[in-house]
Amino acid sequence: MIEWQDFSSPYEIGNRRELFPDDFLTWRRNGVGLRLHEPSAHPPEKTQPVGYYMTMLQRDGKIHCYYRSDFGKFTGADSPYSVKPGFIGEYTAYAQSTYGIKFLSPPLFLHDCGVPDVLLCMRPGVHNFVPFYDENPNCPADERYKAVAGVSDQGGLFGFASPDPIHFRQIGTSPLIPARPEWGYCMDSQNVAFWSEAEQCYVCYFRINTLPSGEKARTVCRVTSRDFRHWSEPEYPQLNYPGENLYVSLLAPYPRAKHFYIGTPTRYFEDRGSATDIALIFSRAGGEFIRPGNGTAWIKPGPDAERWKNRSNYLAYNIVQTSPEEMSLYHAKSGVRYTLRTDGFVSLSAGMETGEWISKVIKFDGGTLEFNLSTSAGGSFQVELQTPDGKPIPGYSLEEHVLFYGDRISYVPEWNSACRAPLVPGTALRIRCVMRDCDLYSVCFNKTT
Structure with a gap:
């Protein structure tokens, strides 16, 4: 008892x-x-997008999918399409779905770069663009959709805004959240932001390279804002278990219980061939993190050898309600869709x-x-x-x-x-x-x- x-x-x-x-x-x-x-895995649907740092936004009867893709070639040392000189050209791609099963990639023709479904293709948005729908009741209509993107050697995290899910513009020319030297090389991950109904402020979780103890490891930092422009001093929550590196947090308010932030971080084990798996975390409106199962993996790599390689286990950001009884989560690299009973985490x-x-x-x-x-x-x-x-x-x-x-x-x-x-x-x-x-x-x- x-x-x-x-x-x-x-x-x-x-x-x-x-x-x-x-x-x-x-x-x-x-x-x-x-x-x-544990969620149940379903075979990949051929129309489901695959890529990195994927985000699913469920709004107004549609599921909007954003993910990182690339041009398949080096685009030049000074190319605006590369996250930094010497990297392959990248862009943020867009797809959409009605029911979360079959997706289509509508031609957007927003940029003259030879690919029709490109949403963004210029720094600092190409590497890790993560949008969200702003539920702040005082949000201006032309900023109802917002996003963060950027890495530390670009200066930090930049902000973006749009009146709709497509036409984003950069907010100013300076990063909203400047990188700090003590964080090491950081933010090169799926950093997330959202309006918290429970805390009545914007919250951003982003990756840094220093634990609260000072030890070097990948973990999560947190800042808050009342206006999305001016951000608080950082908080350093204790999240990692010994020996863990956490590449992403993917924390977001759970739609049926918005005082819960639920995340599915990718755990990275460098000394095991860079193997990865996926954990499950909770926080009550920014409080201490909860790791159900005493920190065990929530989604294991499984028997597929490809899933034991580096960068092979990332879920798309956000849970999608695909029926009243079912929630869906999307494996960004393989196209596997996972399902879970509504509220059925623990x-x-x-x-x-x-x-x-x-x-x-x-x-x-x-x-x-x-x-x-x-x-x-x-x-x-x-x-x-x-x-x-x-x-x-x-x-x-x-x-x-x-x-x-x-x-x-x-x-x-x-x-x-x-x-x-x-x-x-x-x-x-x-x-x-x-x-x-x-x-x-x-x-x-x-x-x-």
Whole structure:
């Protein structure tokens, strides 16, 4: 049995959806563990783009895909198409999809460089252009789409803006986030930025070459901004396990629970032939990083020898909702699409021996209690609402709950009770779940149900 001290004031859950990457919401669990779920791989779809530093933006019924491609040739020592002299000519390519399965690359004809699907082909945007849709309600209409790109020997990270997903312009001539000598050669990676609804500011995570301890290794640095122009002093979160290099963070607010930032960093092991794999990380609105599975890989290279080479395991930035029940993640180099149950990263999991989970005290603020869960044919799930001191709230006891077995993304519990009164907003309570052969992925009080 695991039990946490519970002396703090009630947690104001509001209508936030809570996932279970750790025991943040737990007061007690007995016979229930935290189970990390691996995504399922699907064969490559021939129309899916392949390249480096890929980004998927799901907006307005379309999935916009941005990725780094190259001209297949050296374009000259002074070419604006190269990230730096002596490198092959690169560009940012664009494709789109309606359902996230089949993609097309529309001819854009934005640049006179001989390739029709080129979105950007000039420094500093060619190497690692990463756009995002700006959800800041005060964002100017002509900057609704923004991006960051650049590497340290170009000066740092530059900003870009556009009124639409296509027509980006550079913001000024100087980097928004200048590189610092103590970071070493840095930012030559998929650096990410977004508007945080939870923190009410812009957040940028970018790669540096120095750990908080001063040791040299690839890791992540964080800065924030109120206006996307002026950025804070850097923060150096502790993320790496011993011996790890992390090439990208790919952190973004999870659309169904925006106070969670979820990332899929690529782990790089230089002393093992530069082999790579993919991890899973969480942060609650910029708080400490959570590594489910005690830092183990989330997506392993597998039996394909090509996946054991350097630069061969990067996911596209952002999770795409390809159906109400399914999320998709895209392997940028191979074209493999991975799928995962909606909210299905980590579950509270019980086996055939009945287990129990009880939440810390939370403050009910209205809405309908809703769970995302799955049982086996022989499994079951029951729920009870309790007072803070652990007594059943009349009408919401375990005995009155209608036993559930099945699989629902949105399960609303039912109680058979003639005396059950509606919960009053402001009520402090606990949630008690009794589970058998069952996985519980998320819980919320949904005000839109």
